[in-house]
Amino acid sequence: MKDTSLLENDDDYNDDLPFTADDSTQSYKNWTVPNELAGLRLDAALAKLAPEFSRSRLTAGIKDGHVTVNGSVVPPKYKLIGGEAIQAAIQQDESQLAFIPQAMSLDIIYEDDSVLVLNKPAGLVVHPAAGNWQGTLLNGLLAYCPALTQVP
Numbered sequence: 001m002k003d004t005s006l007l008e009n010d011d012d013y014n015d016d017l018p019f020t021a022d023d024s025t026q027s028y029k030n031w032t033v034p035n036e037l038a039g040l041r042l043d044a045a046l047a048k049l050a051p052e053f054s055r056s057r058l059t060a061g062i063k064d065g066h067v068t069v070n071g072s073v074v075p076p077k078y079k080l081i082g083g084e085a086i087q088a089a090i091q092q093d094e095s096q097l098a099f100i101p102q103a104m105s106l107d108i109i110y111e112d113d114s115v116l117v118l119n120k121p122a123g124l125v126v127h128p129a130a131g132n133w134q135g136t137l138l139n140g141l142l143a144y145c146p147a148l149t150q151v152p
Contacts, residue, residue, distance in 0.1 A: 038082035101143035
């Protein structure tokens with residue numbers, strides 16, 4: 001029987017990327033594989049353990065080295081036997097990052113309790129959308145005035 005935990009040259013994942021847990025755009029999870037998932041591939045088992053993530057997002061996390069089984073990076077096709085410790089740092093969907101406050105320099109011209117007037121620099125994206133989920137004027141305004149999260 002081949003030891004699949006030591007597939008160092010498998011092309012299905014990148015073993016050069018260490019597991020890191022310092023990015024606020026990632027979700028960190030730890031599981032012990034239940035016996036009923038024994039025999040499943042890692043990617044299939046993770047799809048059952050973390051249904052809030054798409055299988056493609058989970059597979060990308062495995063291939064990028066952000067999922068470990070018993071402390072080792074393994075490929076998505078790794079077969080589980082049950083009882084293994086899985087640690088994962090899965091990248092959140094970019095659209096979920098749209099309304100995260102991000103501090104930025106704002107050129108405020110006038111402000112009172114009801115109105116905020118600012119000079120928007122050319123090229124600064126106003127609303128988060130595909131390709132620009134972060135670093136927008138909305139992100140900056142949410143950091144400047146957290147009460148704006150309550151505005152519909």
